[in-house]
Amino acid sequence: MTVESLIKNENKQRKQAIKKLNSYLTNPGRFSILVIGLRGTGKAHWLSELQKLQNKPSLNLNSITFINALNANMFAEEDWIKTFKNTNNGLLVISDIEELTKKNQAVLFEGISTGEGGKFGFKEKEYAIRIAFTTTKSISSLRDSETYLTHKFFDRICQFAVKFPSYHRGDRNIWQDFKKTWKKMCFKEYNSLPGEAFKEWLENGNIILHGNFRDLDKLAINWHNYRLQEDIDEENILELVKSDFNDFYRFPEHNVNLKREFEISEDINWNDNLDNFKEAYTRFIKERYGSLKQGAKKAGISYRTMERWANGKGKKKEE
Known part of the structure; x- marks a missing residue:
């Protein structure tokens, strides 16, 4: 499989982001990348998909390891050294980097300063890894003040940046994405896709999916489960799904504090x-x-x- 065949059904904006991310993963240089996008826009998904596609020792993509920055706040230098060692020849992804404390940013900074041959490490630059950082914050809130990241740390991790589009604006391609969700959930074995009324509701732009793919998952699950209830008429399912989504399942808006x-x-x-x-x-x-x-x-x-x-x-x- 090629990158082109992998992304052939994606919309224009997402294709651009995936191609840019792939260019980082296949670049012979070893530097840090910041992957930006709201919850559910596919940051972790596409890092994983591209790592599987480009699984080559020469690219340091033998494996992929995810660590949440909030959990990493308990790390001392020796914990980072162990993580680098376990990830050697692979891709290390540190997610929600804005959650990393200033103290731990200072510790990690030493480890992500590359040595000869583009290797990472602390006292010794000995680990052949790639490092990607993800965030749900805007680039301006990370760069323009030190509310989340120190300027020095931001400068180190954002040597290359990719932003994944959300469903807030732009060409949404949302029905194609919903069909992928339906297939992923294996619902097609039991139910056909929702009808034209549901498709129009998704595509008309009146619904705002702050959770992006996560919200599509919830919509698919609810439609499927209502359809399995024999006492509910097909024409009533859409209204039930709308009501439940607004009342219970929708992802909260990404507010800035x-x-x-x-x-x-x-x-x-x-x-x-x-x-x-x-x-x-x-x-x-x-x-x-x-x-x-x-x-x-x-x-x-x-x-x-x-x-x-x-x-x-x-x-x-x-x-």
């Missing part, structure tokens, strides 16, 4: 604190609404004003 993005500093004056807040607010608006222009409309502030704030020019006279 503005309190965490901004903190008043006693070391600077009022104007500098205000400028820092303006920059934090523009990051919050951009991540909340997808673009600064759309966010400016929702916030009732002119786009040019917010653009100045985003560029650190909040001290200029407002319009």
Whole structure:
């Protein structure tokens, strides 16, 4: 199988992300990559699929190991050394990197600084591994302040970046994705796909799937289970699935915590604190609404004003 055949049914945006990710995995250089995307957009899935496809000793892709950054906060240097040793000649994926504490970022930084031949390690650079980091945060919230990552650590892990699209906007290709979910769940052995009304509901854009593929899984499971109940008419299933999804199963919206993005500093004056807040607010608006222009409309502030704030020019006279 080739990459092209693997992704032939994916939409344009996802194809671009997968090809970019594949170029990292097959690159002879050894550097760190940051894989960005909301929950359920396929970050771990495509890392796994491409590792299986490109399983070659020369590429350091003999295996794939996933570690959640929150769990890794208990690691000391010797734990990282053991992890590197166990992953040697393979791909190490550290997920939700924004959860790694500043203390552990400092420890790991030493290990992901490459030595001769592109090898990783601490006292000795001896491990031939590839390292990928994943995050659900926006690049601006990771890069533009040290709320989550220190600037030094961010610079080290983001030598190459790939962003996976969500169902919030763009060409969704959502019905094709639902059919893949239906096949994955093996429901086709018992039930045919939902009918045209369900397809139209998915494709019309009125439903927002903050969980992306995870929400598609839940929709498939619920439709399948309602259809197995003989006392429920087919035409009523869609309304039941809609109601249950909204009441119980939908993934929560990816909110930005503005309190965490901004903190008043006693070391600077009022104007500098205000400028820092303006920059934090523009990051919050951009991540909340997808673009600064759309966010400016929702916030009732002119786009040019917010653009100045985003560029650190909040001290200029407002319009």
